[in-house]
Amino acid sequence: MEKLYNDFSFGLFFWQAIILVILILLLVKFAWKPIMESITAREEGIKDALLAADNAKKEMQDLQANNERILQEARLERDSLLKEAREMKEKMIADAKEEAQVQGQKMIEQAKASIESEKNAAMAELKSQVSSISLEIAEKLLKEELSNKESQMKLVEKMLGDVKLN
Amino acid sequence: MVISNKSVSLIVSVWMSLLASAAIANPTTDSTQVSTHETHAVANDSTHANAAHEVKTLTPEEEKKEKVTAFIEHHLQDSHDFTFFSDEKEGKHYGFSLPVILWDNGLQVFSSSKFHHGETVAEVNGNFYKLYHGKIYKTDAAGTITYDEHHHPTNQKPLDFSITKNVLSMLVVSAMLLFMFISLANSYKKGPIPSGFGRILEPLILFIRDEVAIPNIGEKKYRKFMGFLLTVFFFIWLLNLLGMTPLGINVTGNIAVTICLATFTYIITQFSANKEYWGHIFWMPGVPVLMKIALIPVELLGTLTKPFALLVRLYANITAGHVVIMTLISLIFVGKNLVSDMPISLGLTLFISVIELLVAFLQAFIFTMLSSLFIGMAVQDHHHEEGHH
Numbered sequence: 001m002e003k004l005y006n007d008f009s010f011g012l013f014f015w016q017a018i019i020l021v022i023l024i025l026l027l028v029k030f031a032w033k034p035i036m037e038s039i040t041a042r043e044e045g046i047k048d049a050l051l052a053a054d055n056a057k058k059e060m061q062d063l064q065a066n067n068e069r070i071l072q073e074a075r076l077e078r079d080s081l082l083k084e085a086r087e088m089k090e091k092m093i094a095d096a097k098e099e100a101q102v103q104g105q106k107m108i109e110q111a112k113a114s115i116e117s118e119k120n121a122a123m124a125e126l127k128s129q130v131s132s133i134s135l136e137i138a139e140k141l142l143k144e145e146l147s148n149k150e151s152q153m154k155l156v157e158k159m160l161g162d163v164k165l166n
Numbered sequence: 167m168v169i170s171n172k173s174v175s176l177i178v179s180v181w182m183s184l185l186a187s188a189a190i191a192n193p194t195t196d197s198t199q200v201s202t203h204e205t206h207a208v209a210n211d212s213t214h215a216n217a218a219h220e221v222k223t224l225t226p227e228e229e230k231k232e233k234v235t236a237f238i239e240h241h242l243q244d245s246h247d248f249t250f251f252s253d254e255k256e257g258k259h260y261g262f263s264l265p266v267i268l269w270d271n272g273l274q275v276f277s278s279s280k281f282h283h284g285e286t287v288a289e290v291n292g293n294f295y296k297l298y299h300g301k302i303y304k305t306d307a308a309g310t311i312t313y314d315e316h317h318h319p320t321n322q323k324p325l326d327f328s329i330t331k332n333v334l335s336m337l338v339v340s341a342m343l344l345f346m347f348i349s350l351a352n353s354y355k356k357g358p359i360p361s362g363f364g365r366i367l368e369p370l371i372l373f374i375r376d377e378v379a380i381p382n383i384g385e386k387k388y389r390k391f392m393g394f395l396l397t398v399f400f401f402i403w404l405l406n407l408l409g410m411t412p413l414g415i416n417v418t419g420n421i422a423v424t425i426c427l428a429t430f431t432y433i434i435t436q437f438s439a440n441k442e443y444w445g446h447i448f449w450m451p452g453v454p455v456l457m458k459i460a461l462i463p464v465e466l467l468g469t470l471t472k473p474f475a476l477l478v479r480l481y482a483n484i485t486a487g488h489v490v491i492m493t494l495i496s497l498i499f500v501g502k503n504l505v506s507d508m509p510i511s512l513g514l515t516l517f518i519s520v521i522e523l524l525v526a527f528l529q530a531f532i533f534t535m536l537s538s539l540f541i542g543m544a545v546q547d548h549h550h551e552e553g554h555h
Binding site: 007008009010011012013014015016017019020022023024026027028030031032033034035036038039041042045 | 243244267301325326327328329330332333336337340343344347348350351354358359368371372375389392393394396397398401420421422423425426427429430
């Protein structure tokens with residue numbers, strides 16, 4: 001302790017106090033203040049920039065999500081449209097098939113009917129022709145038969161015979 | 167570059183053998199080891215030793231040790247001139263003298279060259295002064311110095327305001343700090359990021375702010391104290407580092423310097439203290455009235471012990487570092503075998519020097535840290551108080 005007391009020099013203490021006060025004042029004015037302000041300003045700037053970047057990112061994400069949603073909607077719509085079209089197609093095909101069937105059936109019926117009527121007409125004509133032909137034949141035959149007396153008599157007798165039989 | 171294994175092992179083995187030979191062949195190294203421990207004790211009453219010097223003749227061995235001790239002692243103290251090295255045989259000192267400013271019935275200003283390194287009496291305006299163990303005493307033309315029974319000079323000591331080696335060192339360091347940090351401040355005008363050396367300084371400033379000031383003082387109040395904390399941190403650190411150079415400067419290992427630094431912390435702490443701080447000192451809440459009165463002197467003493475711890479810590483650490491390094495270097499001069507002592511001395515000195523580099527930073531950091539802690543204790547709001555009400 002005595003050594004410490006002996007070592008203590010008031011002059012040194014005095015000068016150091018003065019130097020330190022002046023040094024602190026000068027450094028505060030010309031160095032620490034501008035340095036701290038610049039650093040603070042820079043840090044604020046960085047903080048703001050980071051915040052802005054974060055916001056931009058969020059916005060971007062929102063936008064992306066929106067896009068995704070719209071795309072999804074479009075996809076759904078497309079799917080439903082396709083489905084509808086497919087259904088319509090199938091329905092149309094089915095309808096057409098059915099109509100064709102009905103039409104065919106109808107045509108077949110008509111054909112059948114016309115065939116029947118043609119057949120009937122043909123039959124009727126055939127009948128009339130056959131009767132006319134047979135009348136002609138009969139006429140011819142009668143003309144031939146009745147050209148002479150004898151034969152006429154024979155015929156009448158035959159016929160009378162027939163009638164009797166009846 | 168390729169270093170073969172062989173040559174490396176050769177170097178190692180030579181080194182080891184040198185170590186071994188030093189340990190065996192040189193028993194005197196032991197006594198030098200002791201001298202490191204005794205340095206303080208011897209330094210304490212070096213005046214006795216010097217007195218003894220004249221009475222009985224010493225062996226050259228002892229004389230050498232005396233000289234080393236005196237040299238270390240001299241190095242640790244402030245001086246009135248700046249000596250880089252001196253030639254003892256020719257009595258020449260290489261360096262420059264500094265102005266001496268004394269207050270002795272008026273201002274006495276003269277160059278320290280008048281003392282001739284304490285060898286002659288300086289005569290200024292009819293007054294005679296003599297340099298004795300780094301201190302200036304008023305004396306007569308013959309330079310007589312009278313001693314008391316403890317062998318302390320009883321001569322009148324004029325108030326000494328000289329620009330000593332330490333004052334000059336502080337001025338140089340202040341100029342360096344001003345240059346470094348003003349140029350850093352100016353570099354911010356060019357852009358948000360400093361360039362050059364400022365890139366090293368800025369992280370240090372941020373370190374003091376983020377690791378020292380804000381945690382200890384608080385986000386709201388730290389800004390006011392940053393100027394003091396930053397100045398003190400860089401001032402101490404740079405002075406500590408300057409002490410590591412071979413210029414022979416030992417500023418922060420001087421008790422007057424650390425007392426001044428601690429006084430600043432003390433004054434700032436007391437003047438920025440809030441009501442709660444004083445309340446805790448003069449009327450400790452939550453204890454009986456008798457205890458409150460008893461605690462007043464204890465608490466008042468407590469405010470003084472804090473800066474006292476600061477000043478002693480810095481002083482002791484730096485002084486110890488200087489003593490150890492100088493002692494290790496002087497092993498070369500005390501030991502008998504130069505070849506074996508040199509590597510040991512240099513190796514150990516290098517090792518301690520690296521530690522001292524760390525200590526230089528650490529002590530500056532601790533001083534700043536504790537200062538901000540004490541300031542923080544004085545200014546912070548005691549939130550736990552509100553819990554009681």
